[in-house]
Amino acid sequence: MLAYVLRRLLLAVPTLAGVLVVTFLLLFVAPGDPVQEIVGERADPATVQRLREELRLDDPLPTQFAHYAGGVLRGDLGRSFITNRPIAQDIAERFPKTLLLAGTAMLFASVLGIALGVLSARNPGGWIDRVALGGAYLGISFPVYWVGLLLILLFAVQLRWLPASGYGGLRYLALPALALGMRSIAFLARVTRSAMLEVLGGDFVRTARAKGLGERAVTVRHALRNALIPVVTVLGLDFGYYLTGSILTETIFSWPGIGRYVVNAIGRRDLPAIQGAVLFLSAIFVLVNLLTDVAYAKADPRVRYD
Amino acid sequence: MRPSATRPFAPLAGRLPALVLLAGLAGLAGCRGSGDGAGDRRTFRDSRDTYDPRSLDPALSTDVPTGRAVSYLFDGLVRFTPDARVEPALATRWEVSPDGLTYTFHLRPGVTFHDGTPLRARQVARSFQRALDPTVRGGRGWPLYPIRGAREFADGKATSLAGVRTPDDSTVVVTLTEPLAIFPKLLAMPVAAIVPDSVGPDFGQRPVGAGPWKFVEWRHDDYLKFARFDKYWGRQPGADTLIARIIPEPSTAVAEFESGTVDVLTVPEGETRSWEQTDEKSARLQSAPALILYHVAINTTKGPLADARVRQALNHAVDTRAILEQLLAGRGRLAASVIAPSLDGADTTRQRYAYDVNRAKQLLAEAGHANGIDVELWSSQDATLARLAQSIQGYLNAAGIRTKLVQRDASAVREAARNGQAQLYVKTWYADYPDADAFLYPLLHSQSKGVGGNYSFYENRGVDSLIVQARRTQDDAQRAALSRQADALAHADAPMIYLFHYNELYAVQPWIRGFQVPTIFNGQRWQDVRIDATGTR
Numbered sequence: 001m002l003a004y005v006l007r008r009l010l011l012a013v014p015t016l017a018g019v020l021v022v023t024f025l026l027l028f029v030a031p032g033d034p035v036q037e038i039v040g041e042r043a044d045p046a047t048v049q050r051l052r053e054e055l056r057l058d059d060p061l062p063t064q065f066a067h068y069a070g071g072v073l074r075g076d077l078g079r080s081f082i083t084n085r086p087i088a089q090d091i092a093e094r095f096p097k098t099l100l101l102a103g104t105a106m107l108f109a110s111v112l113g114i115a116l117g118v119l120s121a122r123n124p125g126g127w128i129d130r131v132a133l134g135g136a137y138l139g140i141s142f143p144v145y146w147v148g149l150l151l152i153l154l155f156a157v158q159l160r161w162l163p164a165s166g167y168g169g170l171r172y173l174a175l176p177a178l179a180l181g182m183r184s185i186a187f188l189a190r191v192t193r194s195a196m197l198e199v200l201g202g203d204f205v206r207t208a209r210a211k212g213l214g215e216r217a218v219t220v221r222h223a224l225r226n227a228l229i230p231v232v233t234v235l236g237l238d239f240g241y242y243l244t245g246s247i248l249t250e251t252i253f254s255w256p257g258i259g260r261y262v263v264n265a266i267g268r269r270d271l272p273a274i275q276g277a278v279l280f281l282s283a284i285f286v287l288v289n290l291l292t293d294v295a296y297a298k299a300d301p302r303v304r305y306d
Numbered sequence: 307m308r309p310s311a312t313r314p315f316a317p318l319a320g321r322l323p324a325l326v327l328l329a330g331l332a333g334l335a336g337c338r339g340s341g342d343g344a345g346d347r348r349t350f351r352d353s354r355d356t357y358d359p360r361s362l363d364p365a366l367s368t369d370v371p372t373g374r375a376v377s378y379l380f381d382g383l384v385r386f387t388p389d390a391r392v393e394p395a396l397a398t399r400w401e402v403s404p405d406g407l408t409y410t411f412h413l414r415p416g417v418t419f420h421d422g423t424p425l426r427a428r429q430v431a432r433s434f435q436r437a438l439d440p441t442v443r444g445g446r447g448w449p450l451y452p453i454r455g456a457r458e459f460a461d462g463k464a465t466s467l468a469g470v471r472t473p474d475d476s477t478v479v480v481t482l483t484e485p486l487a488i489f490p491k492l493l494a495m496p497v498a499a500i501v502p503d504s505v506g507p508d509f510g511q512r513p514v515g516a517g518p519w520k521f522v523e524w525r526h527d528d529y530l531k532f533a534r535f536d537k538y539w540g541r542q543p544g545a546d547t548l549i550a551r552i553i554p555e556p557s558t559a560v561a562e563f564e565s566g567t568v569d570v571l572t573v574p575e576g577e578t579r580s581w582e583q584t585d586e587k588s589a590r591l592q593s594a595p596a597l598i599l600y601h602v603a604i605n606t607t608k609g610p611l612a613d614a615r616v617r618q619a620l621n622h623a624v625d626t627r628a629i630l631e632q633l634l635a636g637r638g639r640l641a642a643s644v645i646a647p648s649l650d651g652a653d654t655t656r657q658r659y660a661y662d663v664n665r666a667k668q669l670l671a672e673a674g675h676a677n678g679i680d681v682e683l684w685s686s687q688d689a690t691l692a693r694l695a696q697s698i699q700g701y702l703n704a705a706g707i708r709t710k711l712v713q714r715d716a717s718a719v720r721e722a723a724r725n726g727q728a729q730l731y732v733k734t735w736y737a738d739y740p741d742a743d744a745f746l747y748p749l750l751h752s753q754s755k756g757v758g759g760n761y762s763f764y765e766n767r768g769v770d771s772l773i774v775q776a777r778r779t780q781d782d783a784q785r786a787a788l789s790r791q792a793d794a795l796a797h798a799d800a801p802m803i804y805l806f807h808y809n810e811l812y813a814v815q816p817w818i819r820g821f822q823v824p825t826i827f828n829g830q831r832w833q834d835v836r837i838d839a840t841g842t843r
Contacts, residue, residue, distance in 0.1 A: 042748050254527075
């Protein structure tokens, strides 16, 4: 197992190097110019030229890349062109907030989604199943944007139970986490349900029932554990996406996370900020995928990485 | 198998998860805290910033949130009032030499910065140098370029700023390269704010100024927090704290306002009608003419657009009145001028290009384009501007001007327009200072082509010379006349499709007293604003 993890971590190095090169080249060919964003609406050509020199934007591309990659290798993501702040600090400020939001959303989603899925599967066609299935369709179909505004209108404007937006404790976390998790609740419920149905028809479940185990023990101990593999896959993928920035959710709820940071950086062509954030998020994505694979082995003893 | 691994799911298995969730949300509501603005009457809460400021360093103030925060934290020699007049700030008075080249500013006695250090004349000189210093990477030197030696200093050809002398601790003498009547207005811009001696490397994060508000905290992408500066020389704000929330989504800002957690809101254009038509909501509305011009820059160097008749045809082809009513809910005034109507030099009687498709076709035919022309209309993805572009496209097509929409993100469109690549470019122009010059010079002077703001690449010697004369003239009436003439001359040439002068529309909570919607973005420093405990919803 350890060898496998190490091998995967080593393989991540070329992946990230690739990300670095591709991001750099993409930004180079993309239209727009960070200096134009710095100077704003009214400027003069001399200032623009001076800033280009200050920021080394007129250096040949390989020189620029070497300069940037050299910094990254030394662990320095550089400073933002626009704000002059260190990018590592910007990321360190925002990523934990995204992690908190994504983590809570996934917690919501896995508890509710898996529970709904299990309940539905226990009595397929029953009213819980039908309500849950219908809810799942709606949950998947509604855009997060719409769900988010609806939640705000209901819980913040009408009921005044919770703040509409902003960052803070549980009260601030509840609505965005719910909005973000909604799609996953629905998706997980459906995946759990179908996996459970498949497993519940298996021989070992019949054996378990035959030896006199209660229905709850059969469902939870035997069936659910075996049905978890596809569920873990969905969880892992969703979590990876959430961590790399739940941009819409963060925007609607004014949540100061990494997604908004990246979008702002792109809008202002803040090259080092975009590169640093994309590199960091790619590393996170690789890590989450690795953790998902490790989780397979935990969930299913048949899976071995040797 | 270890059964324990699955146990966490077991307790849930008999309940309805949705009920659990609702109960949870209601439970959270039980610990309702300080979020309710109606109950918390010692703090102003603003919702107008839609993105994080670039910095809180005046030298870096090239965007609206930065400029606004800088105006709270810092004072300049002069400053703007909410209705965009210039009033003395750190300078109590100033004299202009008869040749208009030398300004002598007398500093206000007894002023201290937030760190307790007293204001000295040398700090004025250093502040200006800092804003021009290329290593600070501010990017907004132009308001200080009129000072003698400023460009040389910015280019690294001089080690100090020749045009600023400080004969004693309370006098600053500024010499200009040419007479410039608008110079005091330039000094009220955020970039000319005065900073103390103790400027550290993270000054943009922990600023120290001499403004009415002290810096407390900056949670990036979340909020800025300021505290009243008790030793401020001027009028004290009527609250202890000012929190400027950063809310990117307009609908969310509206929700915050409706739940009473913010005091001031910019009403989104799309919601204007619903606010105006609801009695309770309309009672909260306050409006003011802004210094913002909506227009379509016409690149006067591109093919058929080089012909003034074609550009006039474009103006006649678009029903600006209908667009203003339908897309901006009537929030503006139709434009026949680049100069905002509230400013000296604006001519509100000038005849607009009337909506007249036949006239447009006739002008096109006279210019030799009876079969119409093909143009590209560029716009950013900003919701209002994109809708404007679509609507204008429809009108132009109907007049035989076959229009292709090009929509890119703001940065890409701006770059294209500055390079002269965009034929037509829908945009807004925000005046940096309340003067006709803030429209005339950037939009119409040939020196401003491209990056300076003249996206029409318009060049007219007569207009150029009138604009420069107006800048140099100290007499207000004469200046206004010159500005009016320059504006009229350009209007006849139609270097743009004149759309409208925008009106700001705010909603202000009933417990907020004395808030005046600012005409210019950095003109409202909350100094005359009070919280009235009796003003409930």
